[in-house]
Amino acid sequence: MADSSIVTLGTTRSLLADSLVYDSRIAETTKDHVFLDMAYEDGEDMLPKVETRVVLVGEAGRNGALVKALQAIRVMEVPVVKIRQGEAGAEEKMMIKSIVNMDINTPCLMTDDVQEFGDEENTDFETVFVLTDFDSPDYSYLYKRDNRIVGPPVVLHCAAKGEPLHFSCRPLYSTTMLNLSLCFTGFRNKEEMKNLVNLVHHMGGTIRKDFSTKVTHLIAYSTHGEKYRLAVCLGTPILTPSWIHKAWERRDDMYFHAGEEEFRTEFKVPPFQDCVLSFLGFSKEEKANMEERTLKHGGSYLEVGDESCTHMVVEENSVKELPFSPSRKLFVVKQEWFWGSIQMDARAGESMYLYEKNDSPAMKKAVSLLSLTTPNSNRKRRRLRDTLAQLTKETEISPFPPPRKRPSAEHCLSTGSLLDISNTPETCKALAESSKPSRSSTPVVSKQSARWHVSKELYQTESNYVDILSTILQYFKHPLEKEGQVGGPILAQEEIKTIFGSIPDIYEVHTRIKNDLEDLLTDWLEDRSVGNIILKYSKELVKAYPPFVNFFEMSKETVVRCEKQKPRFHAFLKINQAKPECGRQTLVELLIRPVQRLPSVALLLNDIKKHTPDDNPDKITLEKAIDSLKEVMTHINEDKRKTEGQKQIFDVVYEVDGCPANLLSSHRSLVHRVETIALGDQPCDRGEHVTLFLFNDCLEIARKRHKVINTFKSPLGQTRPPPPLKHIALMPLSQIRKVLDLQDTDECVNAFALVVHPPTEQENLLFSFQLTGEETVKSAWLRTLCRHVANTICRADSEDMIQCTDPDTLQVSTKDMDSTLSKASRAIKKTSKKVTRAFSFTKTPKRVIQRAFMANSTPDEKNQRLSYENRIGSSSTLAQVCSTFWLAAGQA
Numbered sequence: 001m002a003d004s005s006i007v008t009l010g011t012t013r014s015l016l017a018d019s020l021v022y023d024s025r026i027a028e029t030t031k032d033h034v035f036l037d038m039a040y041e042d043g044e045d046m047l048p049k050v051e052t053r054v055v056l057v058g059e060a061g062r063n064g065a066l067v068k069a070l071q072a073i074r075v076m077e078v079p080v081v082k083i084r085q086g087e088a089g090a091e092e093k094m095m096i097k098s099i100v101n102m103d104i105n106t107p108c109l110m111t112d113d114v115q116e117f118g119d120e121e122n123t124d125f126e127t128v129f130v131l132t133d134f135d136s137p138d139y140s141y142l143y144k145r146d147n148r149i150v151g152p153p154v155v156l157h158c159a160a161k162g163e164p165l166h167f168s169c170r171p172l173y174s175t176t177m178l179n180l181s182l183c184f185t186g187f188r189n190k191e192e193m194k195n196l197v198n199l200v201h202h203m204g205g206t207i208r209k210d211f212s213t214k215v216t217h218l219i220a221y222s223t224h225g226e227k228y229r230l231a232v233c234l235g236t237p238i239l240t241p242s243w244i245h246k247a248w249e250r251r252d253d254m255y256f257h258a259g260e261e262e263f264r265t266e267f268k269v270p271p272f273q274d275c276v277l278s279f280l281g282f283s284k285e286e287k288a289n290m291e292e293r294t295l296k297h298g299g300s301y302l303e304v305g306d307e308s309c310t311h312m313v314v315e316e317n318s319v320k321e322l323p324f325s326p327s328r329k330l331f332v333v334k335q336e337w338f339w340g341s342i343q344m345d346a347r348a349g350e351s352m353y354l355y356e357k358n359d360s361p362a363m364k365k366a367v368s369l370l371s372l373t374t375p376n377s378n379r380k381r382r383r384l385r386d387t388l389a390q391l392t393k394e395t396e397i398s399p400f401p402p403p404r405k406r407p408s409a410e411h412c413l414s415t416g417s418l419l420d421i422s423n424t425p426e427t428c429k430a431l432a433e434s435s436k437p438s439r440s441s442t443p444v445v446s447k448q449s450a451r452w453h454v455s456k457e458l459y460q461t462e463s464n465y466v467d468i469l470s471t472i473l474q475y476f477k478h479p480l481e482k483e484g485q486v487g488g489p490i491l492a493q494e495e496i497k498t499i500f501g502s503i504p505d506i507y508e509v510h511t512r513i514k515n516d517l518e519d520l521l522t523d524w525l526e527d528r529s530v531g532n533i534i535l536k537y538s539k540e541l542v543k544a545y546p547p548f549v550n551f552f553e554m555s556k557e558t559v560v561r562c563e564k565q566k567p568r569f570h571a572f573l574k575i576n577q578a579k580p581e582c583g584r585q586t587l588v589e590l591l592i593r594p595v596q597r598l599p600s601v602a603l604l605l606n607d608i609k610k611h612t613p614d615d616n617p618d619k620i621t622l623e624k625a626i627d628s629l630k631e632v633m634t635h636i637n638e639d640k641r642k643t644e645g646q647k648q649i650f651d652v653v654y655e656v657d658g659c660p661a662n663l664l665s666s667h668r669s670l671v672h673r674v675e676t677i678a679l680g681d682q683p684c685d686r687g688e689h690v691t692l693f694l695f696n697d698c699l700e701i702a703r704k705r706h707k708v709i710n711t712f713k714s715p716l717g718q719t720r721p722p723p724p725l726k727h728i729a730l731m732p733l734s735q736i737r738k739v740l741d742l743q744d745t746d747e748c749v750n751a752f753a754l755v756v757h758p759p760t761e762q763e764n765l766l767f768s769f770q771l772t773g774e775e776t777v778k779s780a781w782l783r784t785l786c787r788h789v790a791n792t793i794c795r796a797d798s799e800d801m802i803q804c805t806d807p808d809t810l811q812v813s814t815k816d817m818d819s820t821l822s823k824a825s826r827a828i829k830k831t832s833k834k835v836t837r838a839f840s841f842t843k844t845p846k847r848v849i850q851r852a853f854m855a856n857s858t859p860d861e862k863n864q865r866l867s868y869e870n871r872i873g874s875s876s877t878l879a880q881v882c883s884t885f886w887l888a889a890g891q892a
Helices: 020-024 058-062 064-072 137-144 152-161 190-202 226-234 242-249 261-267 284-296 335-344 361-370 378-392 450-481 493-500 503-522 531-536 538-550 552-565 567-577 587-591 593-610 618-655 778-793 820-840 843-855 859-875 878-891
Strands: 005-009 051-057 075-084 093-103 106-111 125-130 148-150 181-185 217-220 276-280 311-314 331-334 670-678 689-695 698-704 725-732 736-742 751-756 765-771 802-805
Touching (some): 051 058, 064 106, 064 152, 190 242, 217 226, 242 261, 331 335, 335 567, 450 493, 450 503, 450 587, 493 552, 538 552, 538 593
Parallel strands (some): 181 217, 311 331
Antiparallel strands (some): 698 725, 751 765
16 A cells, blocks of 8 residues: 655644654754655655744843844754555554754744734744743743744854754753753652653753663652662662752753753762661661761661661671561661662662571581581591581681781881881781692691791781782772772772772782792792792882882871761772671771781791701892892881971971972981070061971971961862961071070070071071970980081081070070060061061162163263252152152153
């Protein structure tokens, strides 16, 4: 049967029998598909010609900006409709084939009576009505008659973008939700949902009944349902209905789009919305923490057993039996569900986290074996031992063996450092008699040498250490770096890099060391060298360890700070730290293992050396290996001290406003800091609180700021407090000629002075101070200062630089420093200095005038003008001086 259809241009909504036809089909039609000729498909020669026009209704016609924008639009979009005629008595089937761009013949008509244009059924016109109010009677009249309606923001948007006037099969007020596809779930009030759907359509969005990958946003009233689960899995934003209402309030802003991430973030559906939680088996502190986070993430909580509860969160490690039989409506879940929901920022599926009793078949079998009445049976004992070993997972394969303090732990390789080997839990012996390398079985002889046993212990601890590093990478670093995380990235890349540093490099080196030790033990011979394995990787250890050890404190601080400030990271740690692979240790406790590992290895090598005969070639090699580890640890300690020193200098720069940039130097280190009060007029006013920063080659002098202005904000957005100190001078220690220890008298207490000779001065200057901090001992401070001055000027007699002096001979006194009169005197000095500075700028024009007068004058003119200037300088105001200058310049 031949296809009987008509192709025409149309605008009315009735052309679409189902409103979802446009949402599911036309929204996917590209606007580049402009109709040219449809004869190849439908048999028609050409489309009928229509006249296009735009009508401004009421207030829209009196909006000058709107009229001007409309005049700039030359083209509008017009739908091409195909009407397929069915059999006699059947309804016609209609659908939009494409969208055509057509010139606007009549760009601007204005009316206050919509019936003048909107009541016509003339197919010769394609009319677009512009209304400012979609709640007015004019709107209702046009909408009922299937007229094409747009709002002012659509016109302004198209004019600004240079686009054709948009087509929509429904009234389109703005483009606030253009290209957004929404799906609804959890709504029970049909009128509310109908209102939301209309608002979405008015803002250019589309609605889909079923959830799919083409849905950009899910509007959810609750966290239940299949659509919610699919949205969580696909990472689709799940928002509350308030998002639509708030977007409608901003509909007149043509530069605003509801899909902006910053805007929609505040409308995310919290993970525990409509959930009532109870908690079983947790400590008081942990329960209070979880209840607080429940409220923060949109839920509520009640006591265990309340019938209103929807979920009961159980601490599976402490709860053996539930206090009651839960109803079918109550989800009994493990705590991982709770923290996983916070980490994803969405409610996790309960089926994966349901709580189950520890009554597995293996456990029942173990209990039955323990109750055997024939304990003397070797076969039954062996079966019992094998079963228990299977249940407890032999310690040899666990990365967290119980710590054991070695007898040689008291012989430390280094003291007072972060690498102190007296605190190393790795020096343990985890069932050495029964453990075996994993690649192949080590031949078991009746009795192995002590050298073999200690070498085996080295392998065991190395294997455990590699497992720990693997756990850090597998359960913490890699998941944090994973792209496409539900809810977005948990941490920024800079924070991840700061926390984990060079852990991957350390893991790679020790994995190779472990493999070499395994090969060594597999084919064990007494003369095989253990030391060569360590020497082989000593250079790689030097490269891998310092970057991590030096910044370990920063790494630890970053973990603590992020856990406090970022709930998702806190939940992430809760989930992963509870896993058996982590041995119930925190991330910080795991990260400290690399700091402790090298001293532990050195101790084990020392034990192997003790059990190695003198004629064994490995004896010398072991000594070299131990020395190489000492060098690595020394290098780490020195590098760490340098890093800490550089950090201290940066802290000084941030603390002192106006601190010279040349203070930052690779050879410079901070030695000491003292708080003082100035006793003379140099280098600042008497009574000023002065801080002295002693470096190995210079002295930074800074005073307390009188006013604290704004705060400093770093590029990462962290606000730094304003500098509390103001720079006065940065003085090389070579300028200090003498250090004076002022004797304590009734008039002067705890004071000292420096005799200084700056290169810009012809005479020596006296800087006198009083120490204020009780923790600073004056004699120790002066000796430290003199020692570094002597080192700077290459003198061996540093003690001779200190000279005890009577303060009266220098007219130095600490009396009445905090009296009201003294404070008033300092205030007067500051005011007089400000006045002096205020008037000092009047001298500049006078000097300029002199130069200007002398530039192009004869000797007689110069004498006359000098006489005239002297009179001006003694009696004239600044205004008179300036006017004379401009008069003279004009004459010149």
